[in-house]
Amino acid sequence: MFDSREKISLFIDGANLYATAKSLGFDIDYRKLLTAFNQRGYLLRAYYYTAVVEDQEYSSIRPLIDWLDYNGYRVVTKPAKEFTDVSGRRKIKGNMDIELAVDAMEQASTVDHLVIFSGDGDFASLVSALQRRGRKVSVVSTLATQPVMIADALRRQADNFIDLADLKDEVGRAASERTSRAPMMDEEEYDMQH
Secondary structure, X not given: OOOOXXXXXXXXXXXXXXXXHHHHOEEEOHHHHHHHHHOOOEEEEEEEEEEEOOOOOOOOOHXXXXXXXXXXXXXXXXXOEEEEOOOOOEEEEOOOHHHHHXXXXXXXXXXXXXXXXXXXXXXXXXXXXXXXXXXXXXXXXOOOOOOOOOOHHHHHHOOEEEEHHHHXXXXXXXXXXXXXXXXXXXXXXXXXXX
């Protein structure tokens, strides 16, 4: 699946990865994640995408963003949009698909293997475009939940599907093992992004 001579870039849809790991009952240890993919090839870049609520006095995702920024990740953020739904409830939405797609297309001339951490079917056309440029694309999500977290079209399009459940021992830690070493996105922040 991986060739140790390959240059690799990771593209992490933060909210999607959080939801997938949570559904599997563990948290991602982002330090271990970098180590795991460094062992698979030459890890050139690791991008992490998330929307942030700008007007909050404190954002629970800020410690994670800061930690990632200082520890080997290129963090890409944009302000979340606030709206009121039809029943009058305040909702916050932040979609980072375009930013991830643009960065992946730019990296296609530099890396051999792109790894997308998302199950979002919207990325199937991105995967196809990267493959037309001669690049190998792996997708990380899971089939181990009900419902499954990955769109069938995305899984079919990818060169490799990696089930996050299979990476648990390598990149995870139990939710009860949270430490200040690498902050986590909390449930409230995830809910605001969906």
